[in-house]
Amino acid sequence: MSRPSKERLEARGVAVAFGGIRALSGVDLELRRGEVLGLIGPNGAGKTTMVNVLSGFQRPTSGSISLDGTDVSKLTARKIAQAGVGRSFQAARLFRAMTVEQNLSVAAIGSGLSRRVARERALEILDWMGLVKKADHRCDSLSYGDERRVSIARALALQPSFALLDEPASGMNDAECEALMEVIAELPARFGCGVLLIEHNMKVIMGVCQRIHVLDGGQSLAEGSPQDIQKNPAVRRAYLGEKATDSTLAI
Amino acid sequence: MKSDTMSFATIGRFWFPVLALVIPLAIIVVVTGQFGGLSIQRTVVEMLISIVIVVGLYVFVGNSGIISFGHATFMAIAAYASAWQTCCEMLKPITMSGLPPFLRDQSIPLLPSAVVSVLLAGGAAFLTGLVIMRLTGLAASISTLAVLFILNVVYSNWDSVTMGSASIVGLPTYVTAWLALGCAVFAIVIAYLYQTSAFGLAIRATREDEVAAAASGISLYWSRLIAFTLSGFMVGLGGVLQAHYLGTVSINSFFLSFTFLALAMLIVGGMGSLAGAVVGVVVITAMVDIFRRLEGGISIGAEQWSLPAGTQELIIAAFMLLILVFRKDGIMAGREMTLPEQEQREKGLING
Numbered sequence: 001m002s003r004p005s006k007e008r009l010e011a012r013g014v015a016v017a018f019g020g021i022r023a024l025s026g027v028d029l030e031l032r033r034g035e036v037l038g039l040i041g042p043n044g045a046g047k048t049t050m051v052n053v054l055s056g057f058q059r060p061t062s063g064s065i066s067l068d069g070t071d072v073s074k075l076t077a078r079k080i081a082q083a084g085v086g087r088s089f090q091a092a093r094l095f096r097a098m099t100v101e102q103n104l105s106v107a108a109i110g111s112g113l114s115r116r117v118a119r120e121r122a123l124e125i126l127d128w129m130g131l132v133k134k135a136d137h138r139c140d141s142l143s144y145g146d147e148r149r150v151s152i153a154r155a156l157a158l159q160p161s162f163a164l165l166d167e168p169a170s171g172m173n174d175a176e177c178e179a180l181m182e183v184i185a186e187l188p189a190r191f192g193c194g195v196l197l198i199e200h201n202m203k204v205i206m207g208v209c210q211r212i213h214v215l216d217g218g219q220s221l222a223e224g225s226p227q228d229i230q231k232n233p234a235v236r237r238a239y240l241g242e243k244a245t246d247s248t249l250a251i
Numbered sequence: 252m253k254s255d256t257m258s259f260a261t262i263g264r265f266w267f268p269v270l271a272l273v274i275p276l277a278i279i280v281v282v283t284g285q286f287g288g289l290s291i292q293r294t295v296v297e298m299l300i301s302i303v304i305v306v307g308l309y310v311f312v313g314n315s316g317i318i319s320f321g322h323a324t325f326m327a328i329a330a331y332a333s334a335w336q337t338c339c340e341m342l343k344p345i346t347m348s349g350l351p352p353f354l355r356d357q358s359i360p361l362l363p364s365a366v367v368s369v370l371l372a373g374g375a376a377f378l379t380g381l382v383i384m385r386l387t388g389l390a391a392s393i394s395t396l397a398v399l400f401i402l403n404v405v406y407s408n409w410d411s412v413t414m415g416s417a418s419i420v421g422l423p424t425y426v427t428a429w430l431a432l433g434c435a436v437f438a439i440v441i442a443y444l445y446q447t448s449a450f451g452l453a454i455r456a457t458r459e460d461e462v463a464a465a466a467s468g469i470s471l472y473w474s475r476l477i478a479f480t481l482s483g484f485m486v487g488l489g490g491v492l493q494a495h496y497l498g499t500v501s502i503n504s505f506f507l508s509f510t511f512l513a514l515a516m517l518i519v520g521g522m523g524s525l526a527g528a529v530v531g532v533v534v535i536t537a538m539v540d541i542f543r544r545l546e547g548g549i550s551i552g553a554e555q556w557s558l559p560a561g562t563q564e565l566i567i568a569a570f571m572l573l574i575l576v577f578r579k580d581g582i583m584a585g586r587e588m589t590l591p592e593q594e595q596r597e598k599g600l601i602n603g
Contacts, residue, residue: 081468095459110468115449141599
């Protein structure tokens with residue numbers, strides 16, 4: 001690792017308003033190195049806005065973001081990425097006219113590696129994710145599932161202390177989800193990073209997260225272990241509606 | 252995974268896209284040098300100089316995705332700088348009396364003067380880029396046009412130094428087909444090394460997706476500034492070559508019609524790849540030459556037959572329209588010359 005790893009990515013009292021609409025109000029969130037933290041909530045709860053704030057793409061209206069206690073709220077997205085916060089996007093946003101290896105190498109170069117070392121790192125990650133055979137494929141020739149996996153791999157190529165994954169499993173079939181769960185669960189140990197996982201697929205969330213943070217209408221609703229969250233009546237009401245039954249959240 | 256020592260095949264695969272461009276160009280030079288007439292040879296040299304210029308333009312436009320209308324500026328800066336240093340020692344004190352004494356009263360040897368001129372063009376591109384590379388998209392393109400207009404107005408009116416809009420004549424003409432070929436090969440190699448380097452990958456990523464590039468730690472501003480500066484050096488070299496091939500320099504030859512012709516070459520070939528830049532120059536030069544000859548008149552049997560004047564421009568415009576309608580990414584469609592196997596690999600038809 002070329003730069004010292006960070007231990008904590010914290011949001012304190014983060015509020016974001018788009019005109020009159022409050023996307024987030026007063027959210028506290030702490031992501032620690034070595035854990036997988038799930039971020040869930042109904043559509044429009046502010047999950048993606050939270051990721052945008054943490055990765056510097058959205059300036060918070062009030063509140064602060066800090067990395068190991070250093071305020072990074074004023075930094076640009078690029079500076080935050082270089083400080084060790086990697087992210088993927090809901091739409092894969094790959095560099096489509098470039099090869100898979102080049103997509104990863106760009107992020108590795110962004111983290112300060114030379115071209116040669118960047119390529120080595122890219123191939124290492126692709127090898128681990130079982131994508132190395134597709135290293136020379138142009139991204140506009142990839143299948144949907146591969147696109148999603150490459151976008152995660154690219155976030156990892158940045159050598160992040162924290163990887164923020166925005167709905168990595170959306171649109172994947174069951175087998176692909178299973179494989180993805182294995183990958184995500186292994187990230188903290190393998191890359192020494194903390195993972196923030198936004199996902200609608202409860203099986204994935206319950207399967208890989210140590211802690212879960214629930215947002216609803218831009219506010220924190222609950223935080224706790226998967227078991228606590230499954231039992232939490234407020235979460236059931238907000239997330240699943242009044243008619244939620246015991247079986248809906250149980251896996 | 253590859254071993255540390257690069258095998259011959261790996262090196263061959265890396266350089267194939269360059270060789271596939273350079274070797275045909277060399278063959279053209281050899282064949283026309285042996286069998287071609289004088290006018291064909293002239294066309295070939297002009298084509299090679301255009302390759303230097305358009306490949307230089309491509310280094311910025313192709314890699315960043317931002318159309319630049321301003322690159323003729325840096326050509327003009329280099330061409331004039333070279334003229335001031337090497338032209339007509341006897342006449343300079345009269346025709347360009349405003350030059351500083353070290354330029355006015357002596358000539359500077361050809362090679363150092365060429366190097367200085369190219370450096371000046373690159374320096375001007377860097378300074379311009381410091382300001383306008385902060386802009387994105389259309390704003391950046393339009394601002395390059397503004398740069399072109401500023402230079403044109405200044406040089407057209409700075410009579411005591413540039414002779415205004417009159418031509419400076421009598422530059423030493425040292426550009427041969429082989430020198431032009433050497434410079435074209437040099438430009439192609441530099442452009443290729445750049446686009447495969449870390450800097451090249453970074454700027455191509457910003458072309459594909461600015462947001463994802465920022466999330467990958469890439470600076471839009473710096474990666475574009477580097478490309479713009481390098482591109483300025485390269486078109487500067489083209490400007491020097493053109494000046495010392497024609498022997499004259501005139502500010503109006505570095506203005507809109509030239510800018511559009513250079514962009515047409517890039518767009519027809521496909522601005523997404525180095526091969527596109529080179530192929531575009533070759534195709535457009537060939538078309539211009541053919542129709543210029545037809546306009547000039549040919550004799551079929553006893554009949555003298557010619558196309559009306561202006562046909563050539565119309566045909567080029569129509570051809571560009573056809574390309575934009577039916578093959579909007581240009582002839583090469585953003586791809587380099589590759590071995591068939593490599594192309595299949597990129598399309599995902601071969602694994603590993």
